[in-house]
Amino acid sequence: MIDFLRGQLVHIENEYIVLEVQGIGFRVFCPNPFVFGKAEGPVTVFTHHHVREDTMLLFGFPTQEEQRLFRKLIEVSGIGPRVALGILGGGSPEQVVSAIYQENISFLVKLPGIGKKTAQRMILDLKDKLDGFGGYELNTGLFAANETQPDDDSAWAEAREGLKALGYTDSELDKVWLKLKETTAAESVDVLMKRALQLLFAG
Incomplete structure (x- = not known):
């Protein structure tokens, strides 16, 4: 392997x-x-x-944590590699783990390729297998202090630098951020970059 x-x-x-x-x-x-x-x-x-x-x-x-979560996801009946990839593209590892532990089906069904039955299987199969994953503590339902989810502005600042490295201008990124702020809750850097690129490609 x-x-x-x-x-x-x-x-x-x-x-x-x-x-x-x-x-x-x-x-x-x-x-x-x-x-x-x-x-x-x-x-x-x-x-x-x-x-x-x-x-x-x-x-x-980009991280071993995402790699590990991907491997956990494909153990769930009905989730193949492509669907697992879509899950990680639609939510950060912290968000996915948190939703599984909190049995947040409404969040899980918003992920690409996930229906209600698959979301229920994810919770049933993985809820007891993620203790300590990425700093998540099942007994508290919280991430460790050094694993807190980023706020919008700090995550966007990092995502913005990555997008500028790809050649996008400040004016283009300012317009995209205005759209993202209207439709996006707190997200990881990776998710913000992906959504920003979708908007940039769409023009």
Whole structure:
């Protein structure tokens, strides 16, 4: 199994990145490929190597925590790698774990590919398997102090720097942020970048 790759980022698409490792280009599908665009020099991508009779794919994540949660998600009946990728693209690991523990079905069904029955299975299968995950304490229902979710402004400041590194101007980003503030609650940097890029691509 390929657990991580370290190499030079050579291409970014909406669904995947291409990473060159010792002369070989690996296509790696990611929840938010553009989060890797702000990196300078070699990039480390934590991966899950998915092998079936008719396919062989690599899924990649910027942190081991996302990699671990992805692997937990695909253990749930009805959730394949593509759906798990959509879940992580639609919510931060902290938000997903919190929603599972709090049995917040209304949040889970808003994630791509998740209906009510699948949300119920996620809660049933994972609720007791996430203690300590990312600093989440099941006995309190809270994240540890150093794992608190970012507020809108601090998360956007980091996301904005990543988008500027991709070549977007201040005026373009100011317009996008006005739209995001109207429709987005507190989100992670990755989610904010993904939603901002969707708006930028849409014009």
